[in-house]
Amino acid sequence: xxxxxxxxxxxxxxxxxxxxxxxxxxxxxxxxxxxxxxxxxxxxxxxxxxxxxxxxxxxxxxxxxxxxxxxxxxxxxxxxxxxxxxxxxxxxxxxxxxxxxxxxxxxxxxxxxxxxxxxxxxxxxxxxxxxxxxxxxxxxxxxxxxxxxxxxxxxxxxxxxxxxxxxxxxxxxxxxxxxxxxxxxxxxxxxxxxxxxxxxxxxxxxxxxxxxxxxxxxxxxxxxxxxxxxxxxxxxxxxxxxxxxxxxxxxxxxxxxxxxxxxxxxxxxxxxxxxxxxxxxxx
Amino acid sequence: xxxxxxxxxxxxxxxxxxxxxxxxxxxxxxxxxxxxxxxxxxxxxxxxxxxxxxxxxxxxxxxxxxxxxxxxxxxxxxxxxxxxxxxxxxxxxxxxxxxxxxxxxxxxxxxxxxxxxxxxxxxxxxxxxxxxxxxxxxxxxxxxxxxxxxxxxxxxxxxxxxxxxxxxxxxxxxxxxxxxxxxxxxxxxxxxxxxxxxxxxxxxxxxxxxxxxxxxxxxxxxxxxxxxxxxxxxxxxxxxxxxxxxxxxxxxxxxxxxxxxxxxxxxxxxxxxxxxxxxxxxxxxxxxxxxxxxxxxxxxxxxxxxxxxxxxxxxxxxxxxxxxxxxxxxxxxxxxxxxxxxxxxxxxxxxxxxxxxxxxxxxxxxxxxxxxxxxxxxxxxxxxxxxxxxxxxxxxxxxxxxxxxxxxxxxxxxxxxxxxxxxxxxxxxxxxxxxxxxxxxxxxxxxxxxxxxxxxxxxxxxxxxxxxxxxxxxxxxxxxxxxxxxxxxxxxxxxxxxxxxxxxxxxxxxxxxxxxxxxxxxxxxxxxxxxxxxxxxxxxxxxxxxxxxxxxxxxxxxxxxxxxxxxxxxxxxxxxxxxxxxxxxxxxxxxxxxxxxxxxxxxxxxxxxxxxxxxxxxxxxxxxxxxxxxxxxxxxxxxxxxxxxxxxxxxx
Numbered sequence: 001x002x003x004x005x006x007x008x009x010x011x012x013x014x015x016x017x018x019x020x021x022x023x024x025x026x027x028x029x030x031x032x033x034x035x036x037x038x039x040x041x042x043x044x045x046x047x048x049x050x051x052x053x054x055x056x057x058x059x060x061x062x063x064x065x066x067x068x069x070x071x072x073x074x075x076x077x078x079x080x081x082x083x084x085x086x087x088x089x090x091x092x093x094x095x096x097x098x099x100x101x102x103x104x105x106x107x108x109x110x111x112x113x114x115x116x117x118x119x120x121x122x123x124x125x126x127x128x129x130x131x132x133x134x135x136x137x138x139x140x141x142x143x144x145x146x147x148x149x150x151x152x153x154x155x156x157x158x159x160x161x162x163x164x165x166x167x168x169x170x171x172x173x174x175x176x177x178x179x180x181x182x183x184x185x186x187x188x189x190x191x192x193x194x195x196x197x198x199x200x201x202x203x204x205x206x207x208x209x210x211x212x213x214x215x216x217x218x219x220x221x222x223x224x225x226x227x228x229x230x231x232x233x234x235x236x237x238x239x240x241x242x243x244x245x246x247x248x249x250x251x252x253x254x255x256x257x258x259x260x261x262x263x264x265x266x267x268x269x270x271x272x273x274x275x276x277x278x279x280x281x282x283x
Numbered sequence: 284x285x286x287x288x289x290x291x292x293x294x295x296x297x298x299x300x301x302x303x304x305x306x307x308x309x310x311x312x313x314x315x316x317x318x319x320x321x322x323x324x325x326x327x328x329x330x331x332x333x334x335x336x337x338x339x340x341x342x343x344x345x346x347x348x349x350x351x352x353x354x355x356x357x358x359x360x361x362x363x364x365x366x367x368x369x370x371x372x373x374x375x376x377x378x379x380x381x382x383x384x385x386x387x388x389x390x391x392x393x394x395x396x397x398x399x400x401x402x403x404x405x406x407x408x409x410x411x412x413x414x415x416x417x418x419x420x421x422x423x424x425x426x427x428x429x430x431x432x433x434x435x436x437x438x439x440x441x442x443x444x445x446x447x448x449x450x451x452x453x454x455x456x457x458x459x460x461x462x463x464x465x466x467x468x469x470x471x472x473x474x475x476x477x478x479x480x481x482x483x484x485x486x487x488x489x490x491x492x493x494x495x496x497x498x499x500x501x502x503x504x505x506x507x508x509x510x511x512x513x514x515x516x517x518x519x520x521x522x523x524x525x526x527x528x529x530x531x532x533x534x535x536x537x538x539x540x541x542x543x544x545x546x547x548x549x550x551x552x553x554x555x556x557x558x559x560x561x562x563x564x565x566x567x568x569x570x571x572x573x574x575x576x577x578x579x580x581x582x583x584x585x586x587x588x589x590x591x592x593x594x595x596x597x598x599x600x601x602x603x604x605x606x607x608x609x610x611x612x613x614x615x616x617x618x619x620x621x622x623x624x625x626x627x628x629x630x631x632x633x634x635x636x637x638x639x640x641x642x643x644x645x646x647x648x649x650x651x652x653x654x655x656x657x658x659x660x661x662x663x664x665x666x667x668x669x670x671x672x673x674x675x676x677x678x679x680x681x682x683x684x685x686x687x688x689x690x691x692x693x694x695x696x697x698x699x700x701x702x703x704x705x706x707x708x709x710x711x712x713x714x715x716x717x718x719x720x721x722x723x724x725x726x727x728x729x730x731x732x733x734x735x736x737x738x739x740x741x742x743x744x745x746x747x748x749x750x751x752x753x754x755x756x757x758x759x760x761x762x763x764x765x766x767x768x769x770x771x772x773x774x775x776x777x778x779x780x781x782x783x784x785x786x787x788x789x790x791x792x793x794x795x796x797x798x799x800x801x802x803x804x805x806x807x808x809x810x811x812x813x814x815x816x817x818x819x820x821x822x823x824x825x826x827x828x829x830x831x832x833x834x835x836x837x838x839x840x841x842x843x844x845x846x847x848x849x850x851x852x853x854x855x856x857x858x859x860x861x862x863x864x865x866x867x868x869x870x871x872x873x874x875x876x877x878x879x880x881x882x883x884x885x886x887x888x889x890x891x892x893x894x895x896x897x898x899x900x901x902x903x904x905x906x907x908x909x910x911x912x913x914x915x916x917x918x919x920x921x922x923x924x925x926x927x928x929x930x931x932x933x934x935x
Contacts, residue, residue, distance in 0.1 A: 083675075126838075127676050210587075216316055217587035218340060218564055240637045249591030250638045251564035252342040254825055254833040258533060270637055278340075278564040280589035283316055 294650035341590030343825020344643025528820035543574030647831025739768030779876035805913030
């Protein structure tokens, strides 16, 4: 433990451990309250000096004041704190716009400018720590949440907006949608092959395209889709059905963002950002 | 009160990244079909006496390398001999055979069971094939070495290579390696490194190095000769990994085309090889598009084998096997009825997609769950200082980069410079963005790389071979200047042109007067370029993962572009721009070479001593030292002292 004129190695160790166990930065006063009584609860002045020593050594990070007018201290750095605050702020409830999140956090994150914070958010989105939701119907602003976009939220929002325009309650709209779906399903069922037929066709075509597929060689899903020649959603559903039954294995594409939209559309997707490029028979 | 247990985390060493590495735990039922196909292919090569090839593909982290390691370990456990050559294709298309030769030699000289190299095992086995039954060939080899009976080794090679297909130099080098004489130099020759004439003479080899265009062909012939040395009954198993690393950018087909041709040649010109190529499933379409149809047919002649994502029962077996590999864990687990204890099925299944999961992702997730269990159910990031935290991408790449840089600095030698620059410089130019594009075909054999832009064309000639080869290359370039706007001659700063090489220095001077640039990249720059190509190669092949999540090459490129070390920025500028290079040329370059040569012999000298030895003023020596801070260490004094930079000082 590094020496300090403001405390013994034992006192420094206890201060650092207490800070480490805290879930957020603490003022010297609050930190002092958490120190064990006796020789470890040093005076506020001594503690402030000790903390500044540790800041200089890089063991502790200083944060600008929040509620009280004193600096705060923590063993984690400003970026870690900003990430934690962001995740807590968007953890529950509805998704928020970037400005709403900043409004919630700006008093806590005085070390951040709005631009720097926006940059951090972009990083968090890229790293998939934060999920970006597309704008709601009629809106233009993307939203942020800890959860991936939920279809339910969009449907409820859309129903409320359409109902308001037409002057009817959402329940009436839901009944209309259900009726439309029923009719569509009846029409599709009358025209489309059953899931079993579709799965059989896929398995047959795999071997037709590539005879080695019978002994486990992978087949490109792009080629298979062309050869089977049915509508996209039905094909994707049948492939997943076969995978879930353990009859085929499907191979994940790790870098879909490196592909063009056209290339992505040729693959099989689960609609949650996962794309699959190849399929092989399992034994 | 937080419960803190101390279960060892058996999931932390998540995957096998090198087929030479023994898997910590292996569940034979997983990927059994793929493994059986590989074993079948080995049997086919041995029984049919002909080469064949197969393509192994799966998603990133699915276990392709693990299956190769299992194959190697399985073959090693049997008495039947084999050669195993693992090749990561981190190279450029014009050096692909030289790269293969180098990797072949490395693995041939690698101890495969304690102290015996694959080469020694091969020779001993060939001896037992042709010599009488009951002979103790280990004893024979020891005695032959002890008594320095080179004539016995010569006679042996008459027997092994009756048609003299190996050629004089190769046979001489193999005798040195077998006898244990001048092993280091002989190994370097076998790898294809350029050796000084004096060393070649000591090895009793022909001192004339092949011309540039012949080097690739010589490497090709060496690979074929080594395969033939194995004889018809010993299979040579080539594992080509990271095929994706041959691409400079996502639409680059040159490297893949060259790879297809190389596999075809091996297929047609050897009779005892199994060629296994590993790629990501997502890359198959690209490979099919880039290679000739005939080459593709050969690539997957024996089979196309899929490494599938795990099924749930396979996942359970893998998790249980990992946990039971730790005795303390196994003891506690034996009292539980749940095969997954202390993990919970629901927690594991939270990452389980409709298509299952790759082994890497599953193991990384389980590692996190064990940490959480150890901390009494708290999320690891809630237990400061105790558990692992998934690093942000920037932090992760920063740490990986630092590690790669240290590895590259420690292992870097000037013999690698040609390979590093030939592969790394196009990647660096592509990374820097802008208008410069790598040209596929060089205008002459003496121009190894070319870059095109609206501003003109830059040719790069690699000048890192021995003095005789350098002299010949400079002579050709002087006589027939290539049709490029700017010609850059690159020679590693650690390879000075000695004062005795008067004509070579003169040729350099003449070329500089013609407008060529002379660039001496430092060890620091070479280590950074090597680290860069290794990191990008891993990312392209899907071998780079942050807590189980594959890191996209695009993210790595962006990070590298934003964090490029100064030594690489300087190299890029020296090559592509018209600014004067760090080597002003002429007498300055010669003085820097003289100082380098002196420091390589004496390591540390005062500026005054150097000045006196080189007949220059102290001021001139000090100025030269200040102009080359990446070549020499300087203690400003007074008195000023110059010292040789070591790999340790570079890394730190």
